[in-house]
Amino acid sequence: MLHPKAKGAAVQNDPDTTLVTATGPIANVTHGGRAKCLQRLVRLDLPVPRTVALSFDAVHKIAKGEMPDVASVVAAMPDGALMCVRPSSQDPDWGGPGAVLNIGINDTRFEELCDSIGEEAAARLYTRFVQGYSINVARLDPDMFDDVSGQGRAALTQSLRAYEIETEEQFPQDPEVQLTGVLRSMARAWNGTSARLLRQAKGAPADAGLGLVVQEMAFGVGNGQCGSGVLQLVDSDTGLRQITGRYLSQSQGRDALASGAGSLYLTRDARGPSLEELAPEAFKELTEHAALMRRKLRAEMQVEFVIEDGKLHILDGVVVARSSRASVKIAVALADEGIIPREEALMRVEPRTLTELLHRQIDPRFTRDVIGRGIAASPGAATGRIVFSATEAQALAARGEACILIRRETSPEDIRGMHAAAGVLTERGGVTSHAAVIGRGLGLPCVVGVSDIKFNLSKKQMTTKDGRVFGEGDEITVDGSSGTILAGSAQMIEAALDENFTRLMGWAEDVADIGVRANADTPADAQTARNFNAHGIGLCRTEHMFFEQGRLTVMREMIFAETGEDRRAVLERLLPMQRDDFKELFRIMQGQSVCIRLFDPPLHEFLPMHKAGQRELADALNLPLSDVTRRIEAMSEYNPMLGLRGVRLGVTVPEIYEMQARAIFEATVEVSRDGDPVVPEIMIPLVSARREVELVKTAIDAVAAAVRTEQDSSFEYRLGIMVETPRAALMAGEIAPHCAFLSFGTNDLTQMTYGLSRDDAGRFMSDYVQQGVFAEDPFHMLDTQGVGELLKLGAERGRAAQPGITISLCGEHGGNPESIAFCRDAGFDYVSCSPFRVPVARLAAAQLAI
Numbered sequence: 057m058l059h060p061k062a063k064g065a066a067v068q069n070d071p072d073t074t075l076v077t078a079t080g081p082i083a084n085v086t087h088g089g090r091a092k093c094l095q096r097l098v099r100l101d102l103p104v105p106r107t108v109a110l111s112f113d114a115v116h117k118i119a120k121g122e123m124p125d126v127a128s129v130v131a132a133m134p135d136g137a138l139m140c141v142r143p144s145s146q147d148p149d150w151g152g153p154g155a156v157l158n159i160g161i162n163d164t165r166f167e168e169l170c171d172s173i174g175e176e177a178a179a180r181l182y183t184r185f186v187q188g189y190s191i192n193v194a195r196l197d198p199d200m201f202d203d204v205s206g207q208g209r210a211a212l213t214q215s216l217r218a219y220e221i222e223t224e225e226q227f228p229q230d231p232e233v234q235l236t237g238v239l240r241s242m243a244r245a246w247n248g249t250s251a252r253l254l255r256q257a258k259g260a261p262a263d264a265g266l267g268l269v270v271q272e273m274a275f276g277v278g279n280g281q282c283g284s285g286v287l288q289l290v291d292s293d294t295g296l297r298q299i300t301g302r303y304l305s306q307s308q309g310r311d312a313l314a315s316g317a318g319s320l321y322l323t324r325d326a327r328g329p330s331l332e333e334l335a336p337e338a339f340k341e342l343t344e345h346a347a348l349m350r351r352k353l354r355a356e357m358q359v360e361f362v363i364e365d366g367k368l369h370i371l372d373g374v375v376v377a378r379s380s381r382a383s384v385k386i387a388v389a390l391a392d393e394g395i396i397p398r399e400e401a402l403m404r405v406e407p408r409t410l411t412e413l414l415h416r417q418i419d420p421r422f423t424r425d426v427i428g429r430g431i432a433a434s435p436g437a438a439t440g441r442i443v444f445s446a447t448e449a450q451a452l453a454a455r456g457e458a459c460i461l462i463r464r465e466t467s468p469e470d471i472r473g474m475h476a477a478a479g480v481l482t483e484r485g486g487v488t489s490h491a492a493v494i495g496r497g498l499g500l501p502c503v504v505g506v507s508d509i510k511f512n513l514s515k516k517q518m519t520t521k522d523g524r525v526f527g528e529g530d531e532i533t534v535d536g537s538s539g540t541i542l543a544g545s546a547q548m549i550e551a552a553l554d555e556n557f558t559r560l561m562g563w564a565e566d567v568a569d570i571g572v573r574a575n576a577d578t579p580a581d582a583q584t585a586r587n588f589n590a591h592g593i594g595l596c597r598t599e600h601m602f603f604e605q606g607r608l609t610v611m612r613e614m615i616f617a618e619t620g621e622d623r624r625a626v627l628e629r630l631l632p633m634q635r636d637d638f639k640e641l642f643r644i645m646q647g648q649s650v651c652i653r654l655f656d657p658p659l660h661e662f663l664p665m666h667k668a669g670q671r672e673l674a675d676a677l678n679l680p681l682s683d684v685t686r687r688i689e690a691m692s693e694y695n696p697m698l699g700l701r702g703v704r705l706g707v708t709v710p711e712i713y714e715m716q717a718r719a720i721f722e723a724t725v726e727v728s729r730d731g732d733p734v735v736p737e738i739m740i741p742l743v744s745a746r747r748e749v750e751l752v753k754t755a756i757d758a759v760a761a762a763v764r765t766e767q768d769s770s771f772e773y774r775l776g777i778m779v780e781t782p783r784a785a786l787m788a789g790e791i792a793p794h795c796a797f798l799s800f801g802t803n804d805l806t807q808m809t810y811g812l813s814r815d816d817a818g819r820f821m822s823d824y825v826q827q828g829v830f831a832e833d834p835f836h837m838l839d840t841q842g843v844g845e846l847l848k849l850g851a852e853r854g855r856a857a858q859p860g861i862t863i864s865l866c867g868e869h870g871g872n873p874e875s876i877a878f879c880r881d882a883g884f885d886y887v888s889c890s891p892f893r894v895p896v897a898r899l900a901a902a903q904l905a906i
């Protein structure tokens with residue numbers, strides 16, 4: 057027998073088939089993650105069986121039919137060793153063909169094994185290999201083994217016979233032939249269409265390579281204590297330190313995890329026997345190795361091991377699978393112990409997964425009874441009884457019962473119902489529809505555009521695709537994270553805003569170099585924004601303040617006023633309410649910037665759509681019903697989103713903006729008296745022409761001057777515009793000199809750039825995405841090519857005309873890591889997003905700066 061070192065000499069110097077030693081040239085990008093990891097384990101002097109790594113190049117050639125020197129690979133193994141082959145892709149998430157065990161077994165080795173490990177065990181190994189080889193390598197029909205009966209030698213003989221009948225050849229006895237076949241089939245499997253599509257869906261590039269590792273088998277079967285298992289030092293759900301895993305005597309591969317029956321716990325456990333009791337020394341050694349791997353590989357690892365006659369072998373290590381909560385806990389713990397720097401801890405957490413920590417989620421282990429799907433509009437999950445109106449939602453909430461509000465789409469009239477509901481479901485709408493925006497603001501689980509359920513709102517019923525009917529009072533669950541609707545209740549995991557989360561966010565704050573503000577309309581939103589340490593409010597949609605109880609009627613009275621004078625009189629009554637709103641926002645934000653957007657929507661959005669509401673309004677205003685319906689009809693527009701709204705209202709009905717400006721300034725004076733001076737930001741929506749800004753600015757300056765005189769105060773304020781029409785972006789050079797800031801409203805800007813209704817696009821968006829017309833829903837993922845071009849151009853022209861002007865983005869895209877990267881590259885000062893997306897945005901911003 058050759059000395060093992062000498063035996064490996066042939067492969068040692070070949071970069072395509074490299075014996076894994078402490079020093080060989082092995083990297084993720086040439087041999088894959090598994091080979092790299094095994095090399096690290098060898099460097100740590102862990103008991104790793106002899107391993108040869110085949111490079112991406114070698115495997116690529118194998119797929120084309122050019123075999124490497126297989127004889128030298130076999131020769132590198134100890135004499136007579138059986139082998140296994142496992143995939144080694146660059147990123148373990150990209151998968152790969154399943155491992156093949158016990159290569160090299162043949163009639164002679166079988167007889168030898170009968171002596172060493174017993175006939176029963178030896179026959180089991182050989183039969184498993186014959187059947188696996190026949191199906192995966194020789195590509196024979198799996199049915200051919202259906203008639204194999206019995207166990208042990210009988211089953212083996214039948215399997216070998218079946219192979220011979222089918223191929224008219226003897227089962228290959230030469231280990232080199234067997235290994236060649238296995239390598240070829242694994243290399244080809246990687247190039248199969250479904251494997252390719254699967255890994256590309258996980259982010260793998262089209263030309264992703266596969267490496268393979270050939271490893272000497274450590275038997276988990278035989279005499280003495282033999283078995284295999286996996287161990288990790290943390291709990292995958294919580295990230296808490298706890299030895300977990302399974303061990304199965306007389307087993308190989310991942311049998312211990314698969315079988316359940318007969319497998320043991322690792323540590324001494326009240327639930328049953330454990331490896332710690334069965335093989336205390338191997339267990340001790342194993343936990344020491346695992347701790348060393350954690351420290352040196354700088355990650356929580358799942359260790360795959362085999363015990364062979366009491367002797368421990370470490371076969372492999374992979375980074376542990378973990379929940380979002382666990383990934384935060386693990387990253388923080390590794391940084392705290394000095395194993396990784398804080399920057400790396402920040403990079404280890406996927407920003408989007410933080411949403412799972414911020415909201416209740418359905419337990420992933422729970423079996424879902426899905427009855428419908430729509431657009432995941434606001435994350436989190438909630439169970440409740442079905443209600444079909446805001447009034448019913450409030451009634452149920454008053455009784456302390458959770459409810460799910462179902463509407464065709466929501467309107468301002470539903471806001472109170474949304475506050476009362478645990479979750480919302482709408483038949484229509486997309487990611488920027490009313491229900492979606494309000495839902496995200498409130499942190500309320502919401503699914504919109506549910507087109508596969510039939511809703512009969514007058515009958516208060518909904519019918520699912522499979523014909524099940526649900527009515528008022530029936531219990532359902534809304535999962536706004538996945539966009540699914542479930543029958544009945546579901547097992548939940550609570551939000552986990554623990555100390556680890558807070559600390560990670562603190563570290564993000566230290567490195568991020570683009571600001572993150574929150575879109576906050578109410579004191580509750582502002583408080584959430586403050587709790588998440590947002591850098592101020594980037595968008596306060598003031599119209600949302602008028603939907604509150606008591607105000608809607610006054611608002612409607614204002615809309616119905618015949619003359620400017622009458623309107624001013626009603627606005628006088630709204631003034632103190634608005635002033636109180638702003639005072640509260642300024643106080644909560646404690647000196648941080650608060651950007652208040654003046655009134656934006658078309659006025660008729662505030663009017664009741666249905667007869668009952670119109671009757672109530674006629675009653676409240678003491679008008680004949682016919683007057684009310686006539687006025688509502690007269691105000692309706694063919695295309696309200698492009699009609700009398702935003703600054704167009706400010707120009708034509710100036711009293712509203714004047715009242716709002718006064719409320720802002722009076723609140724500024726009052727709050728500045730008891731603390732730091734407040735410098736409010738006032739934002740004009742839907743601008744498309746310079747003159748609009750000039751007119752509104754003159755009016756607001758006049759209100760500011762009046763309040764300064766009346767209050768004997770000298771406050772400052774900043775005026776800016778929302779860039780949400782393509783023309784505003786194009787004219788930014790002309791408009792910017794009148795502004796302190798430009799904030800891109802990418803919801804409307806996307807709508808207007810595409811000529812695509814943000815409220816109706818949900819109906820056909822999935823078809824468009826499926827057919828590849830759009831890569832993604834542009835209301836969800838910023839269209840960096842088209843809309844992005846307008847952003848860059850607007851920012852450049854604005855800056856050229858007014859150096860130092862503040863540039864930001866406040867559309868729903870503000871919380872997307874990809875949009876934040878775009879804004880940062882374009883030199884924006886900040887992004888603003890829903891309060892519950894602030895942590896995601898802050899982590900994404902930090903990662904961009906690292």
Ligand code: PEP
Binds near residue numbers: 780
């Ligand atoms: C926008 O249009 O991007 C925006 C932030 O305003 P809203 O969603 O209120 O129209």
Ligand code: MG
Binds near residue numbers: 741780801803804
């Ligand atoms: Mg807008």
